[in-house]
Amino acid sequence: MTVPPSRPIAVRLGAAALAVLVALLIPASPAWAHNSLKTATPARDATVPSAPTEVTLEFMQRLDPTFTTIVLSDAAKRKLPTGEPVVTGAKSTVQVTDTLPNGTYTVAYRVVSADGHPVQGSYPFTVADPTSSAAPVANVSASASTPSAAAAVEPDGGPNAGVLVAGAALVLLVLATAGLLWRRAARR
Incomplete structure (x- = not known):
């Protein structure tokens, strides 16, 4: 009885392993990748010289307007009044209905993109208007505050x-x- 050479099997397994490795190392195309935040106005961790009148988020893929939520909260984690999100393609904008005094604010979002996958996250920005006469929003300690819909949420991992x-x-x-x-x- 002759034993078949093991080289063809080893070559096939090596080629298959290489193909899998290449597939893992090549970045996923936008059709396969989940949506993510591309740009924001005001930007993440930005200090703006005047209070914004709107918050605009632009994502990598088109958004479903029915499932787009943007919440603005102050340093005390109180939800601030905004208009309903207006979605145009991959952008969503909410109008800030009150003037924001100096302080730190959090933008929290939850969107659903074309692939049906929900994506959520949050980021802070600071208003530092030198001409503002309004008192800055005080930050309350973590023990005195209660979580809200705008609590910090990390993007889906x-x-x-x-x-x-x-x-x-x-x-x-x-x-x-x-x-x-x-x-x-x-x-x-």
């Missing part, structure tokens, strides 16, 4: 679709290789 597809391909590759080896062993 789940795996993106590219990683999931590559993982599924790897599982299929392992199963196919095991099946091939099983069939060869059964022939002997």
Whole structure:
């Protein structure tokens, strides 16, 4: 009985492993990637010289207007009045209905993009208007405040679709290789 050379199997497994590695290292295209915040006005961690009259968020993909929420809160985590979000493509804008005194504010958002995946996050900005006569908003201690809808939320940290597809391909590759080896062993 002759033993078949093991080189073809090793070459195939090496090529398959290389293909999976390349699939994992190539960034996911926008069609596969989840939406993310591209730009914001006021910007993340910005100090603005005058109170904004609106907050505009631009994302990488189109937004579903029905599932777009933007909340503005002050340093005491109190929700501030804004208009309803107006969505145009990948941008959403809310009007700030009151004048903001000097202080730190948080913009919190939750949107659903074309792929149906919800994305949420938040960021701070500061108003430092030298001509403002309004008293700055005082920050209350964490023990005295209650969480609100605008509490800091980190963006979704789940795996993106590219990683999931590559993982599924790897599982299929392992199963196919095991099946091939099983069939060869059964022939002997």
